[in-house]
Amino acid sequence: MSNIQLSTISTLPPKSMDKSDYEEKTKAYIEAIGEMQNMLFAQGKYSLLVVLQGMDASGKDGVIKEVFSGVNPMGCKVKGFKKPTEEEMKHDFLWRVHKEVPEKGMIQIFNRSHYEDVVIQRVHKWVDAATIKRRYAHINAFEQLLEENGTRVLKFYLHVSQEEQIERLKERLSDRKKMWKYNANDLEESKLWKDYMEAYQLAFDHCSGEVPWHIIPADKNWYKEYLIAQVIHDTLKSLNLEYPALS
Amino acid sequence: MSNIQLSTISTLPPKSMDKSDYEEKTKAYIEAIGEMQNMLFAQGKYSLLVVLQGMDASGKDGVIKEVFSGVNPMGCKVKGFKKPTEEEMKHDFLWRVHKEVPEKGMIQIFNRSHYEDVVIQRVHKWVDAATIKRRYAHINAFEQLLEENGTRVLKFYLHVSQEEQIERLKERLSDRKKMWKYNANDLEESKLWKDYMEAYQLAFDHCSGEVPWHIIPADKNWYKEYLIAQVIHDTLKSLNLEYPALS
Numbered sequence: 001m002s003n004i005q006l007s008t009i010s011t012l013p014p015k016s017m018d019k020s021d022y023e024e025k026t027k028a029y030i031e032a033i034g035e036m037q038n039m040l041f042a043q044g045k046y047s048l049l050v051v052l053q054g055m056d057a058s059g060k061d062g063v064i065k066e067v068f069s070g071v072n073p074m075g076c077k078v079k080g081f082k083k084p085t086e087e088e089m090k091h092d093f094l095w096r097v098h099k100e101v102p103e104k105g106m107i108q109i110f111n112r113s114h115y116e117d118v119v120i121q122r123v124h125k126w127v128d129a130a131t132i133k134r135r136y137a138h139i140n141a142f143e144q145l146l147e148e149n150g151t152r153v154l155k156f157y158l159h160v161s162q163e164e165q166i167e168r169l170k171e172r173l174s175d176r177k178k179m180w181k182y183n184a185n186d187l188e189e190s191k192l193w194k195d196y197m198e199a200y201q202l203a204f205d206h207c208s209g210e211v212p213w214h215i216i217p218a219d220k221n222w223y224k225e226y227l228i229a230q231v232i233h234d235t236l237k238s239l240n241l242e243y244p245a246l247s
Numbered sequence: 248m249s250n251i252q253l254s255t256i257s258t259l260p261p262k263s264m265d266k267s268d269y270e271e272k273t274k275a276y277i278e279a280i281g282e283m284q285n286m287l288f289a290q291g292k293y294s295l296l297v298v299l300q301g302m303d304a305s306g307k308d309g310v311i312k313e314v315f316s317g318v319n320p321m322g323c324k325v326k327g328f329k330k331p332t333e334e335e336m337k338h339d340f341l342w343r344v345h346k347e348v349p350e351k352g353m354i355q356i357f358n359r360s361h362y363e364d365v366v367i368q369r370v371h372k373w374v375d376a377a378t379i380k381r382r383y384a385h386i387n388a389f390e391q392l393l394e395e396n397g398t399r400v401l402k403f404y405l406h407v408s409q410e411e412q413i414e415r416l417k418e419r420l421s422d423r424k425k426m427w428k429y430n431a432n433d434l435e436e437s438k439l440w441k442d443y444m445e446a447y448q449l450a451f452d453h454c455s456g457e458v459p460w461h462i463i464p465a466d467k468n469w470y471k472e473y474l475i476a477q478v479i480h481d482t483l484k485s486l487n488l489e490y491p492a493l494s
Contacts, residue, residue: 042427072312180289
């Protein structure tokens, strides 16, 4: 069991923190991530899997655009998981996910992930409770397999308030740059907020052992970006990466 | 037939051009490419396929790192084509390539490509002349298919001198950041320079009809980046991209 209690965690930055204090730090992290990624790629010993989860409009796309703005596209891939295709439905829930894990040297970003299979599927009761429970165990084994093979798995939950979410969804109706993201169904899903929070809480309870979740207060983009950049920076730093010598 | 005559094209910038005059322009192109890529993605109507070819150490990796530094990793993929795998060898030469073409909204970069199948394979005589000739026709039909489906195909040949190449290959022996790229075989291949130039010339002669080649003088990175950023910028601009309205 993790000690994450989602309902007690604020979606806002601490009051003492000011945007201007942190933008410079975020910028420095992003730059350092870019440099370390070159070494990660050259060395080909480790890889990084970044899992982004959160409600609609919680800012997953923004994380990819901003936090990874310093990385070389040659060493970074993004996979968005949507409604499974017919072919995917004919396999176990990890089949389509396993195909997309990073090879050594690479950063792979999952925009949504295998956690949809224990969250949205639980909320809508598309699968029964016993199946969900088995899935938690399969997820833990799967993530452990990746870790043992040199992949560092970083899981981020972008924690927004329902009020902030609804504001952002409505913004998509009026801002031309955001209209393409508008989906009337998102507001329907938002009505199931409590069920989603419960499903996420259960996922954190069951899948935070070896590979912990990072809960990111995400009502303010600058704070979200700062926290995620910091975790990625510190993780890459801990690998003591270096350019390999002549072989 | 194209009117490209590789042997008459300089690998250097015109003498009148100065690095400092162009770095700002390149920066502005890169920024504008990033903005237009957001629209390309949102609109999902067109895609861009960037093909990078050139001798070892001609600077293909550098193009990816620099020219695409402003793009969102969510909308840009890179595929490096290496020695075909056993599975790939059991298919036609375009099979592994076709799988990697961009879906609508995306930018796909090919680091080497199907042109290896008419260049290195011709130089080493791994396939006969009649096969190579048929491949030119298949390549033209394939690229035309992509264009008809909304993909803009941009082909860049990074044109370096053999002297510059050898200098760069030797640099890999002494610069720790570059050692991981060193491959003794590259110097062996360099001895076949004339054969490679001939094979490239033939590819340009036969595969420059509907989808032209851009020959990029590449002894100076700043000039190479400027020219490629300009072509990509102008191509995206010509698509008159816009954010879609509410559907």
